Amino acid sequence: METLLFLFPQFNYMAPKEEAYFKMFGPEDLQATKMKEDSGRQKDKDKRSRLSLFLTKSGSHENVSPHKKTNSTQSNISTEAALQWSDSFEELLKHSDGVETFSQFLRTEFSEENIEFWLACEEYKAIDSKTKLLSKAKYIYSVFIESEAPKEVNIDYNTKMAIQKNMAQPTKSCFEAAQMKVYSLMKKDSYPRFLHSDIYLRLTKRKGPGATMFRRRSRSCVFNERGEATTEPSAW
Template sequence: METLLFLFPQFSYMAPKEEAYFKMLGPDDSQAPKMKDDNSRQKDNRKSRLSLFLAKSGSHENVSAHKRIPSNISPEAALRWSNSFEELLKHSDGVEAFSRFLKSEFSEENIEFWLACEEYKTFDSDTKLLSKAKYIYTVFIESDAPKEVNIDHDTKSTIQKNIAQPTRSCFDAAQMNIYILMKKDSFPRFLNSDLYLHLTRSKGPGANMFRRRSRSCVFSERGEATT
């Protein structure tokens, strides 16, 4: 964190991601060479800096299945997620737990892209649509994007053609492809993961009572247990 802030002290990570993202794509007067014939190098530099920025929130360092999962999730609520993938996506805790699982598999870009598309469809301003569309395309769609999702060439080409004047349905096909991928591939593994089993494990008073009783047992030299 300290190293990242040292490299880019002008960025405030408390600001929205889009705002920091567009600042990052702007010119760097102190370091970037002002050469008209060096567009390709500047493009690579922008992608590298954007990747470093996105790595802040997507780092896999010390990823643990049980870390940072809300502790107030009841086993009953978690068990309901197994009814369907749609049921899981209806609950913010379910999305958070599933995101943590995908991060442990290094594929969290799928749920992040899906969520970005859901937010994108709520905008009613052409200016906001264009700004968000460019962000989604640069981060998730274009070749060698920092969090490029796995979609077919035709879908990617269609988005590339429509990105100049995007509509609310601009990313629908890509979003559906990623949705099906998560539902058929990642969701079954999530239900069998240690993370999900940890959430559905009973935390009732019976377990605590058993632990208290077990501590009160003392074994004699003959191996006989006494209370």
């Protein structure tokens, strides 16, 4: 019995299972198995790399990328310029620094896909080439619109279905309804919170602790006989 167990270790239940298993294969079998496993791991790695590249390749996404501007760059924004952003949401979007700062705020709320989608639509409407228009439309749809998209925006079912029908022959206005809905959401919901966020308040109160923040308009403050500025009670 002992001799049989020595000759056929796969039947020796006292031996480690891994050792008994691998002794059943020859060197060539083991090498083929290892090569197959390595190939599978490489394919998974390549797939993850392609997905990462796809998500970061958009022109609009690059415009608002957190790596585009650092805090040191943001420190170059003047208080006067930042105060203009509080006049209206439209005024905020007119300034590239305003868009970038607002995008940073949306990232803290995990809703940066809204501004990225809006910017992508603005770029889309400016395209003249039919070939590029089709390519950009497919990109916007796959990244922002379709179900389970990587950066799916919150729009209603009917709007989403209307866009889907237009994908065969997209026009410059096929994303217009969705863009307006996302714009309204940012203006009514995100923008008011942005004006009270730490990101924005740091820009508008950088003159030192306890400094008074004045609005850009002249009616926000008055000057006494010594030329010192004092705020009106209704300034805010």
